[in-house]
Amino acid sequence: MSKTRDHGGGLDGAIARFGGKRADWIDLSTGINPVPYPIPQFSHDAWTALPDQGAFDRLEARARAFWRVPTEAAFLAAPGASSLIAQLPYTHAPGTVSIPGPTYNEHGAAFENAGWVVSNGGDAKVVVHPNNPDGRRWSAADLDAPFCVIDESFCDTAPDQSLIALAARPGTVVLKSFGKFWGLAGLRLGFAMGDPAIIARLRDTLGPWQVSGPGLQIGAEAMADPDWAEDTRARLKQDARRLDQLLTDQGAVTLGGTRLFRLYEVENAGKAQDRLAQSKIWSRIFPYSQTWLRLGIPHPDVWERVENAF
DSSP states (O other): OOOOOSSSHHHHHHHHOOOOGGGGGGOOOOOSSOOOOOOOOEEEEEEEEHHHHHHHHHHHHHHHHHHOOOOSEEEEESSOOOHHHGGGGSSSOOEEEOOOOSSSHHHHHHHHTTTTTEESSSEEEEEEOOOOTHHHOOOOOGOOSSSHHHHHHHHTGGGGGGGGGGGTTTTTEEEEHHHHHHOGGGGEEEEEOOOOHHHHHHHHHHOOHHHHHHHHHHHHHTTOHHHHHHHHHHHHHHHHHHHHHHHHHOOEEEEESSSSSEEEEEOOOHHHHHHHHHHEEOOETTTTTEEEEEEEOOOGGGGGHHHOOO
């Protein structure tokens, strides 16, 4: 039986502990854009018909152009990046895998479940770029294993730092998450791009019609809207600076993060989380640190509440 791993979210648990209704709460425990991409009017077929190949091809063409995916790299859309993370270790025979941490813990769990040994070994390497929770960036020189996974779930706020060009290298896969930057985590849409042999194994594992009709439609429309993406990056940059200033004024130290979440060092993270929860604001703390507090970016309409909570 697999154990439940520590993640952001879990607002139902916060409600059970501190009271209130879901509508009363501001959830800053995740790194999801609080201003989502506007949901379009879906076609009738998006709901009633099995997704056809044309819908998959349309999404792939637009995503390749948006991310500048190398032509040598194969492409796969999936029901969320998490499904790809869970299956990637099974594309190779088990060995040793290096996963520099602390980082997103589903990668280590997935490799362990597939029989790998998480160590400093050199058969495989996984990096989250930029890293969750501290925002650490990686370079091509860091990726020296025969099998490399580059998780760019939070990289769409800084596309100039993307390592997508490495998707053309043998043994390499780059992951992208749609839900975080576009703010539609409930859509469950993610992507893998890289070595054609690895992508083919993932495709066989996921089976046909692996993405819903609405997911294909909204993904394709969003990927063809670079103006929305640029405007969103500008807003998130400004709001990340505003949040840093707010916490710094309260004596916290900014440790890093991305423009979708910020990581701070505080005197007592557990007490800080409880204090914010009294104002119905949910934050993220970590079992391996008593001083790390992570906050997502507030929605424009709730900044006054957030500022008053401090």
